[in-house]
Amino acid sequence: MNLDAIAALLKASFLTAASYRVRFVQAMITSLVTVIPVFFVARALQPMMGPTIQAEGKDFFAFLVVGFVVMAFVVMCVDSLPSQVSGDINNGFFEALLGAPVGTPTVLVGMVAYPVLFTMARGALMLSLAAVMGVHMSLARIPEVALIVALLAIAHFGISLVATGLMVAFRTTLAIPQVVITASGFLGGVYWPTSVIPSWVFTVSKFVPLTYGLRAIRQAVLEGRALPQLADDVVTLAAFAGCLMALGILAMSLALAHARRRGTLSQY
């Protein structure tokens, strides 16, 4: 992996995004503004939801804010790469990047480096505002959170690579990002704990990586639990991450080989 090339692509994406000044500032402000209605809705629902989230911080506002921030990160992980590659195939940019002698993994990581950092910055802003509004977060658990976020990123970029591979080979993602985002949103415990969803759907939620990652992050940040106490969720998430990333790499490799055989790497 060529870090200098990744940094170059990151810088180019940042300069491009920052050149759309209104959009750039609006994205930051939206992140902050989102927190305020969530605060009031959470307060209203606290008596009803409080007992169901005893193991995940007890405070429904904190529960929701962490859920929203992690969900935004997952959406970015799943959706940004296929969207970007689709656009870059259409304008010939993908071919120009793959022609560089830095290797495909470097190119792909470079393409998503800016969205990852931007989403993390927006999340940090939201969490900072939430802290100002009274949410208590355990900063001592940052290493645990970093590990879980990394595993979530690996798992969801694995899915993203499958979708990107389909885009490269067949010009469609088969709606995989949309399915994963919808399933993660409703079954991954973003808006309510997985314990309250009906039993038959609960079974499905066991196959959603976000279920484990989000629960572990809430327990670390809001309950102050250390890694040994999060081991079950972290190990399951790591298994998901390993399998999904391996699947993603395989899919992407096959897709690139297919596109190179068919000559469709830059065909619109």
Add this chain to the structure above:
Amino acid sequence: MAHSPADASVRVRELTKRFPVRRGWGEMLRHPFDARWVTSVDGVSFDVGRGEFFGLLGPNGAGKTTLLKMLATFIIPDEGTAAVEGVDVSEDPAQARALVVPVIASERSLYWRLTARENLELFARLWKVPARERAHRVDEVLGVVDLRDTATKLVGQFSSGMMQRLLIARALLADPRVLLLDEPTRSLDPVSARSFRRFLREELAERRQCAVVIATHSAEEAFDLCHRVAVLDCGRLLALGVASELAQELAGNRYLAWTTVPAHPLLALHAVAGDERDLESAPVALRDMEGWHPVALEIRGGPEAAAALLERLVREGVPVAAMERIPVSLAALIDKVVRRSRELS
């Protein structure tokens, strides 16, 4: 420029590529597993030496771009081999990419919200140009394509020709061993095109000994820039050689004479029906001279016979302002090669 195989920078052997033919829904449902294929490149072989300019000529759909994309590792060949500086592009594409740089013609493959300099700095890092050399190299290629004065302008504000020049500058950054160009001067104004060709010849080919493979429809590039050309049609290599020699070979014995007595018996003996294309290469000054007429002649026996005829005309007092062999245009050259090949097959 003659090259021994040992000098070859690019070596292509029996390269073949087939693509599936797109079928209609009805046919796909009736015969889901019957794939039909069209051969885009068909058993093509050639060598390109270090510092050589090699032109790919041919009508649209001849296979020129597919050939370039196979050399650039964007398309995997079905059969045959292609090697760059000894590196097989199919077996070791990663290493080949460090040696071969294609000029991607799409203007959208630039960052439009960044300046020309920022675009080049990005690609200099992608092509692993050492940090201490980057600024100098970027300046150098900006100068080559005459964009130094607009280096801090956003690319989105560039004209189409300026973007084309920037795309070329981007390819030059990498200091390639082999440069692949697909109609590189298509959007350039004549002055920029000439300056660009001069750079290619002097800097890349002569000084850096970089091999340049260029697909072109430009006569200037084929005749003046390329040491050798290959004429392709339907994926097959029909002719290979020095463009001017091929043109000479195909030109035949047609001459154009300018005289005030076009009906003179000596001229009538050789006169043939001419057409407007014969006049394409005639000097404008002659075309505008009152009383002087062009006569198309068929003179067998080569330049010696033409010289003898001219001598007789002069001796007999027939005014002749000019007499020269009618050159073959690039279009005519391609057309003749293609027709000759089709007749033979």
